Amino acid sequence: MRWDSRSPTHRADPTGDDNRGVETPSPGSRRRRVPAAWPLVVLLAGLALTLWAAARECGRIADDDRARFHALCARLTAEVNRRIGVYRYGLVGTRGLYMASRSVERAEFHAWFTARDLPLEFPGAQAIGFIRSVTRADLDGFLAATRADDAPDFAVTTSGDHPDLFITEFIEPAHADAPGFDWARDPHVRAALEDATLDNQPRATPLLAPGLPVAEHGSILVALPVYRNGVPVQTPQQRRDAIFGWVYMPLDPGLMFHAFTQIVDRELDLHISDGGPDGPLLYDDDACQRLPAPTRAGGTYAAVVPIEFAGRRWSAAMRSTSLFRGGSHGPVWVITLGGLAVSGMLGILLHRESTGLRRARALARSMTAELRLLAVVAERTSNAVAVTDARRRIIWVNEAFTRIKGYTLDELCGLTPGRVLQCEETDPATVQAIREALNQGRPFRCELLNRAKDGRRIWLDVEFQPVRDPAGRVVNYISVQTDVTERRRAEAELREARLAAEEASRAKSEFLANMSHEIRTPITAILGFADLLVEQGEDLPAPERLEHARTIRRNSEHLLKVINDILDISKIESGRLTVERLAVSPARVIAEVVSMMSVRAREKGLTLSVEVAESMPALVLSDPVRLRQVLFNLVGNAIKFTQAGSVTIRAAPGPDGQTAHLRIDVVDTGIGMTPEQIGRIFNPFVQGDASTTRRFGGSGLGLVISQRLAAMLGGRIAVVSEPAKGSTFTLTLAAEALPEVPGAAVNDGPSTPALAPMALAGARILLAEDTQDNQRLIAFHLRRAGADVHVVESGRRMVEALTACGSIDGPLAPSPPFDLVLTDVQMPDMDGLTAVRLLRRKGCGLPIASLTAHAMSGDADRCLAAGCDAHVPKPIDKDVLLRTCHALLRERRRAAA
Structure with a gap:
């Protein structure tokens, strides 16, 4: 294997040596042969x-995987210890x-x-309560005092004749079977x-059997003693004598570590x-079989870590899953191949080799140099690799180099890398550091911005390694380059995210704080004026x-609007x-909005006017309810943020006469906004700024x-505003004009005639x-309209009222x-929908309307x-x-006729 510098007269040797000057054997000299066994050896x-x-x-790789597994175990164990620590803090606080x-x-x-926010502060805690230590001799006095404390029905549930009773005095949230329960039974x-x-420390029970109060599915009870104030508690006997009771939490292990x-x-x-590890199982993340002993078997790492919790010793068994990211074995294959x-x-x-020993030694030197290069390349085989001579001129690049940067060896041979690959954005300080390292003949690693042949900017993780001859002289440089452009982009995106x-x-x-204000403010008025009516109504x-009644209704309507806004944004998001x-x-919808908002405008002394262009079509295709909602919000905002002046509504066909x-x-003369505020007002949970929220609410x-x-209606809302000069909100909708047909129905919302007083x-x-x-x-409204109303409190009672024998299993009465039938959806004993299904299966043909506070569209x-047959939402209108x-009823009479 040789490195070709494409010179027509010379083959480049990566080691910097060539064979010129090597002694050549004379024609008459005897050639030495390599022993036959050497190639095999x-x-x-x-x-x-x-x-x-x-x-x-x-x-x-195995050591790295094992170290990473133990690091993940330590991280998970620390999180488990942090979680169980919060219950101690909760008990100490109580x-x-x-x-x-x-x-x-009890009230305190x-x-x-x-x-407290129990699910948020103490995940898995089913309740917080107080257990009172009472002797049998003091039981009657305890019962009298407890019943006097706003618990007239308080009773003790106990068994046996133990002289001490551990009675649940308080528990929140309330559980029907918990107050008065004697825990000394268990x-x-x-x-x-x-x-x-x-x-004087928290202590926990083992997993309790189902059926105990607040332990329907099996729980752990952890308790902390409460001693009588002012009594010494230095010794165990003093603490036993001074015990007053225990604050406690029943914990669901499945929710503690969910x-x-x-x-x-x-x-x-x-x-x-x-x-x-073989003890009772408290929590199982995936319902698999128990973990093996701490080892690695079948590709799985496992470990068992002891956990101390309130005097009990738990075992946290962890093992790696199929998602465990172990080290890549790619380098092993590279080394092997x-x-x-x-x-x-x-x-x-x-x-x-059949020539003399001298050529064998020269070949060995050449192969040794090639092996040095190959050892570096083998570790980075998938990365770009370039080899230069001592003067830093390129003599070889691999295929990955060409693939990443676009240059071939023929285009680069004899050139220095910086001349071709660096661009104006390359960091000069990094380039200078590279030059200093290479001048000193030492390795260097950095991240460097290069330019590909097609002009792309590429971030590279570059490692430079000098190659020396036996005399210590640098004869080559090898650079191994990894494309980290995507990683750099991902890091930038992560920072932005x-x-x-x-x-x-x-x-x-900020939105939650504001919503708390928006909800509590009307509730304050509602409760306050309701108290006035209760306390002084007759006077x-x-x-x-x-x-007072109008004030309660006005604040209730405001509270309902806040709730409806939250439900609307939830429905839109989903x-x-x-x-x-x-x-x-459009003109009628605008007129209705003006009619609804004119009272608020007059109260603030504002002029509310409408300008409708003559070219405005009489009818368009759109959603009247949602169009009215958008205009109501825009006009309401304009009135809210305008202290003096006017609010004007202008309506016309779309821009450039688009039909x-x-x-x-919607134009106002209000406080206006800065460009920064305009950029935020269409983000969820955001107003212009915090001072605006405090001043105007919302x-x-x-x-x-x-x-x-507006987007769902095929349009958008644009804003033009200047501080202290006012704002213009422009609503543009895709609303196809319709020909005006005399007598055609216009869907501008419900418009039904008023009912007769005794309808x-x-x-x-x-x-x-x-x-x-x-x-x-509901019965008052119905009876006032002339109806005869019979009231039941559950779905079961509703079915029984319609059967012949008054039993839920009996047949329907022959004459209804x-x-x-009007039925609530959520009721005890049997919910409304279950009762309706049962009646329909029995053949009931009466009209049935549901009453529900559920607000989602489904x-x-x-x-x-x-x-x-119908659905009436709550709050009842x-x-x-x-x-x-x-x-x-009219439909039923028509069907009967």
């Missing part, structure tokens, strides 16, 4: 060396409530709990509580057991009571919001919803609703006792699919309720 030695090098590389108070009452404990819990008392292996990209599988090739070449060359994620997180945090004059294509009068487009401008969702609705006179209605307040409200479809009932 050299071949076997090369194979042995190759196998040794490949084995060493395999060992190195105990602090008792240490800071002379007597903790409940108020403390409501300030030997595991008793032992854990007594150990915690003596040690999805933990995502921390290590699921490269590990995690099993946690109580005691040793390269060694085999070199060994084979040496054997063949030695076998064919991280910045974007941080900005999004900040925006969402207040009628006008004041009416004004792709569940659809638009219609109906005949719409298939509609343009509506959720920051209106413009986001409007822009996305439901004589109707017999069965109402299934589990909430008493809703029962009273009701004309219409909820109405589920009600209809279950057998309902009286007019919608009465019109729905009237329509169903």
Whole structure:
């Protein structure tokens, strides 16, 4: 094998040596022969060396994989220890409530709990409670005091005759079977509580059997003692005498460590057991069989790590999964194939050598130099490789070099790399560092920007290695180059993504704070004025009571709008919001928006005007409801941010007279915006800036919803604004003009005549609703309209009311006792949809309407699919309720006729 510099008179030798000056044997001299066994010896030695090098590389890869596995285990173990530490902090914090108070009452404990976010702060915790230590002699006094503390039905559930009872006094969230339960009945819990008392440390039970309070599926109970304040607790006996009770948490192991292996990209599988690896299984990440002993078998690494938790010793068994990213064996193959090739070449060359010893020595020197080059190339075989002479002129490049940079050896031979490959963006400091390293004859590695033949910019990880002759002189330079352009681009994108994620997180945090304000503000008014009506209703004059009621309704409508905005953005994000294509009068929609917003404009002293171009088509194809929603948001924003002056709505055909487009401008003389604020207002959860939110309020969702609705309608919203001069929001829609046909129906929204005051006179209605307040409200509206209403509280009662024998399993009554059924969807005992399906299977033909607070678009479809004839959403609108009932009854009478 030789390196050809394409010189017509000389073959380039990578070692820098040539054979000129080597003594040539005289014609009469006797030629020495290579012994016949040498080629075989050299071949076997090369194979042995190759196998040794490949084995060493395999060992190195295995060591790296093992080290990486243990690093992932340490990371996962640290996360497990961090997670179980939060429960101790929670118990210590709860105990602090008792240490800071002379007597903790039920309301105080409940108020403390409501300030916590249990799933977020303590994942897997099913509740937080307090167990009171009570002797049998003091049981009656304890019961009297507890019942006096807003728990008149409090009772103790115990068994046996043990002198001490460990009774659950408080638990949040409330569980029906937990208050009053005597934990001393369970030997595991008793032992854990007594150990915690003596040690003044948290203590945990083993996995409890299902069926205990707050342990339906098996739980671990961890408790921390609470001693009477002011009593010495230095010794175990003092602590036993001073015990007052225990704060405790029941923990679900399956939720404590749920999805933990995502921390290590699921490269590990995690099993946690109580005691040793063969103890009771607490958590199993993938429901596989138990892990083997700490070894590597069948390509799987495994390890068992002890975990200390509240006096118990757990075992965390981890093993590598199929996603474990082990080291590549590519270098092993390169070494093996390269060694085999070199060994084979040496054997063949030695076998064919029939000249004298002098030529054999020259060939050996040449092959040694080639092996040095091949050893470097073998490790980087997939990367670009270039070889230069001592003067740094290119004498050889590999195929990868040509593939990456586009230059062939013929184009580069004799040129210096910097002359061809460097560009104006290449870092001069890096180039200077390369020159200094090569001048000193030392290796150097850096990342360098090069230019390919087609002008592309390529980032390379370049390693320079000098090659020396036996005298120590540098005769060649080898550069091995790895294309890292994609990695650099990915790093840049990752930095940008991280910045974007941080900005999004900040925006969402501000949005949550703002939403808290937007929700709590109307709730404050609602609760406050409701208290006034409750406390002083009889003493207040009628006008004041009416004004209080109007204030409650106004704030309720504002709260409902905030909720609807959140639901709308959720439906848009999930792709569940659809638009219609109906005949719409733009002028009428604008007039309706102006009518709704004129009161707010007058209250602020603003002029609200409309300018409609004569060329505006009378009818267009669009969605009237969504068009009205977009205009309502735009005009509402204009009024909100305008302190004085006017708000003008201009409507005309699209730009350049496009007949298939509609343009509506909303112009105000308000506070205006900077270009930076304009760039943010269409982002979710964002307003112009924080000061705007504090000054004017709002959720920051209106413009986001409007822009996305505009896009769904085939258009967009553009903004032109200057600070202190006002803003112009331009809505452009794809709305095809329709010919005006006399008498044609225009879908501008619901427009039905008013119902008669006694529209439901004589109707017999069965109402299934589990909430008493809703029962009273709905029944009031129905009875006021003339209906005879019978109320039941569950789906089971609804079915029983329609059967002949009053039993859920009986047949329907031959003569239906009701004309219409109204049913809530979510009820205890039996939900509404299950009851409707059962009635339809029995052959019930009565009209049925569902009542539900579910707000997603598919909820109405589920009600209809279950057998309902109509759907009335909550909060209940009286007019919608009465019109729905009237329509169903009218249809029933028409079908009967």
